[in-house]
Amino acid sequence: MCGIVGILGAGPVAGQIVEALKRLEYRGYDSAGIATLESGRLARRRAEGKLKNLELRLLEEPLRGAVGIGHTRWATHGKPTETNAHPHASHRLAVVHNGIIENFRELREELTRKGHAFSTETDSEVVAHLVTDLMDGGLPPHEAVMAALPQLKGAFALAFLFDRQGDLLIGARRGAPLAVGYGEGEMYLGSDALALAPFTDTIAYLEEGDCVVLSRAGAAYHDASGRVVNRAKQKSLASAFMIDKGNYRHFMAKEIHEQAEVVGRTLAHYLDMSEGAVRLPFDVPFDLAGVERLTISACGTAYMAGLTAKYWFERIARVPVDIDVASEFRYREAPMTRGGVTIVVSQSGETADTLASLRYAKQCGQNIVGVVNVATSTMARESDVVALTLAGPEIGVASTKAFTCQLAVLACLALAIGRARGTLARDAERRFVDELIALPGLIAEAMGVEPKIEAVARDLSRVRDVLYLGRGTSYPLALEGALKLKELSYIHAEGYAAGELKHGPIALIDEAMPVIVLAPNDAVFEKTVSNMQEVAARGGRIILIGDGDAAKAASVDVEAVIAMPVVAPTFAPIVYAIPIQLIAYHTAVFMGKDADQPRNLAKSVTVE
Numbered sequence: 140m141c142g143i144v145g146i147l148g149a150g151p152v153a154g155q156i157v158e159a160l161k162r163l164e165y166r167g168y169d170s171a172g173i174a175t176l177e178s179g180r181l182a183r184r185r186a187e188g189k190l191k192n193l194e195l196r197l198l199e200e201p202l203r204g205a206v207g208i209g210h211t212r213w214a215t216h217g218k219p220t221e222t223n224a225h226p227h228a229s230h231r232l233a234v235v236h237n238g239i240i241e242n243f244r245e246l247r248e249e250l251t252r253k254g255h256a257f258s259t260e261t262d263s264e265v266v267a268h269l270v271t272d273l274m275d276g277g278l279p280p281h282e283a284v285m286a287a288l289p290q291l292k293g294a295f296a297l298a299f300l301f302d303r304q305g306d307l308l309i310g311a312r313r314g315a316p317l318a319v320g321y322g323e324g325e326m327y328l329g330s331d332a333l334a335l336a337p338f339t340d341t342i343a344y345l346e347e348g349d350c351v352v353l354s355r356a357g358a359a360y361h362d363a364s365g366r367v368v369n370r371a372k373q374k375s376l377a378s379a380f381m382i383d384k385g386n387y388r389h390f391m392a393k394e395i396h397e398q399a400e401v402v403g404r405t406l407a408h409y410l411d412m413s414e415g416a417v418r419l420p421f422d423v424p425f426d427l428a429g430v431e432r433l434t435i436s437a438c439g440t441a442y443m444a445g446l447t448a449k450y451w452f453e454r455i456a457r458v459p460v461d462i463d464v465a466s467e468f469r470y471r472e473a474p475m476t477r478g479g480v481t482i483v484v485s486q487s488g489e490t491a492d493t494l495a496s497l498r499y500a501k502q503c504g505q506n507i508v509g510v511v512n513v514a515t516s517t518m519a520r521e522s523d524v525v526a527l528t529l530a531g532p533e534i535g536v537a538s539t540k541a542f543t544c545q546l547a548v549l550a551c552l553a554l555a556i557g558r559a560r561g562t563l564a565r566d567a568e569r570r571f572v573d574e575l576i577a578l579p580g581l582i583a584e585a586m587g588v589e590p591k592i593e594a595v596a597r598d599l600s601r602v603r604d605v606l607y608l609g610r611g612t613s614y615p616l617a618l619e620g621a622l623k624l625k626e627l628s629y630i631h632a633e634g635y636a637a638g639e640l641k642h643g644p645i646a647l648i649d650e651a652m653p654v655i656v657l658a659p660n661d662a663v664f665e666k667t668v669s670n671m672q673e674v675a676a677r678g679g680r681i682i683l684i685g686d687g688d689a690a691k692a693a694s695v696d697v698e699a700v701i702a703m704p705v706v707a708p709t710f711a712p713i714v715y716a717i718p719i720q721l722i723a724y725h726t727a728v729f730m731g732k733d734a735d736q737p738r739n740l741a742k743s744v745t746v747e
């Protein structure tokens with residue numbers, strides 16, 4: 140998954156393209172490139188690595204053209220070198236691509252036989268040659284693109300720039316998002332509205348199979364069958380959000396610290412605070428009282444949110460929950476009953492595996508609830524119910540505020556289903572709602588552990604392996620803690636259910652390996668204390684994240700206590716997420732790693 144941009148501008152566009160690419164770096168940052176028309180002729184600048192390398196290249200060799208395309212890459216086919224960087228070009232055109240062309244080998248062989256010379260290892264280059272071949276055969280640009288699209292297998296968004304065509308850009312979408320922006324005498328293409336927010340808030344979205352031909356006067360849309368169609372303009376909210384780091388060193392730090400606010404905002408959307416009741420902000424087109432079983436599918440951190448919510452749905456709403464990572468679920472061929480409910484959880488709403496799970500469940504006749512952060516995303520469009528998280532744009536690649544907002548929404552859904560099914564009495568609902576309302580304040584209070592965590596992180600930055608343990612809802616959080624630490628600091632970390640310790644990982648315990656124990660003062664606290672004793676007895680180094688007084692009373696020999704505010708146990712993970720995020724962040728910063736853009740990762744994974 141990469142980010143693509145195209146601009147038909149009133150003046151030189153290179154600066155604007157770079158500005159838009161900065162907002163798309165969350166999609167990948169292995170290389171970046173740009174192509175413009177210089178006196179009508181195609182010119183490219185590309186650079187390996189992050190966008191700043193391309194910016195330096197542009198300082199040395201500026202581009203002044205008024206029409207151009209740009210790309211930021213997450214490498215799939217071929218190493219992240221300059222040669223493999225987009226745009227790919229021929230004597231006729233340049234193209235940027237997000238997605239995967241599955242039949243690129245066949246197409247490349249065929250085109251090579253026809254005399255085309257390939258210079259990269261990418262799947263994308265085949266698109267440049269295919270359209271060129273059709274143009275060489277006499278087709279004008281838009282007909283060549285439209286003739287090429289049906290020959291491509293896979294998922295993609297594309298933007299084309301043509302030699303000697305100063306008032307033309309062509310975009311196409313199948314399986315990856317593409318937005319068209321309308322400006323004052325300027326037109327734009329972008330992987331999302333956020334990329335275009337500095338220039339316009341008037342956006343239209345391409346639908347599956349669409350192709351769009353842009354000139355400065357406007358856009359002409361064609362659907363998959365080639366018919367001219369209309370795609371409605373809408374006002375994007377993206378520009379309303381400030382995309383800067385404020386006073387923070389990294390977006391991740393800013394996003395961690397925003398959580399009291401965004402969790403509060405999300406809860407306010409789902410709760411009637413004065414009544415002490417859940418009030419879902421959407422109509423549900425199926426009977427919540429009839430929900431007999433839930434299936435949850437998601438990837439990465441969103442999966443951890445789903446796994447946490449399994450405990451809530453089962454305990455509060457008494458509904459059995461099946462949950463699987465989406466890359467497994469989509470191929471598992473799980474039997475599903477018609478009329479059942481599947482929840483997909485995704486920050487971006489574009490993750491390929493989660494989207495495939497959604498489509499599989501839909502095919503099986505399930506009602507789809509999409510818990511997503513991007514209201515205009517594909518998953519939002521394809522869900523029967525869109526349960527928005529109001530986290531605002533999340534730029535740090537490792538998810539933080541989107542995670543706690545997903546938890547907040549899932550908690551409200553558990554209460555709503557519990558109420559509808561009659562498993563949640565009115566007074567219990569009021570008590571749970573009060574506990575939820577207290578969360579933003581507790582999150583703000585939990586930020587007070589940061590100085591202590593900085594000290595812990597300094598020690599962690601010197602170790603090779605870390606084990607995270609937790610029981611109940613702290614178990615998914617232990618998995619999330621380990622995921623966060625490994626993705627940001629590259630330290631090997633594992634999360635385990637504390638009760639499983641004795642079935643294997645206890646063999647790893649020695650004085651070199653810190654064990655981070657998540658132990659809110661809940662029903663299984665004493666059990667977790669026993670597990671800590673097992674670690675202590677073997678000389679393990681325990682870092683306890685727990686409610687300070689309970690931790691003291693437990694009298695286990697611990698190396699450090701991260702003393703958390705007293706939190707009612709059910710929704711404790713929404714507060715205990717803070718220290719695990721801070722641990723990963725500060726450890727990465729001590730080690731000199733890039734907390735916002737960890738190596739090899741990308742924020743939006745729109746490939747399998």
Ligand code: G6P
Binds near residue numbers: 438489490
């Ligand atoms: C990537 C990101 C993770 C995220 C996961 C799922 O791996 O680096 O932070 O949790 O994708 O993304 P989604 O947008 O579906 O929540």
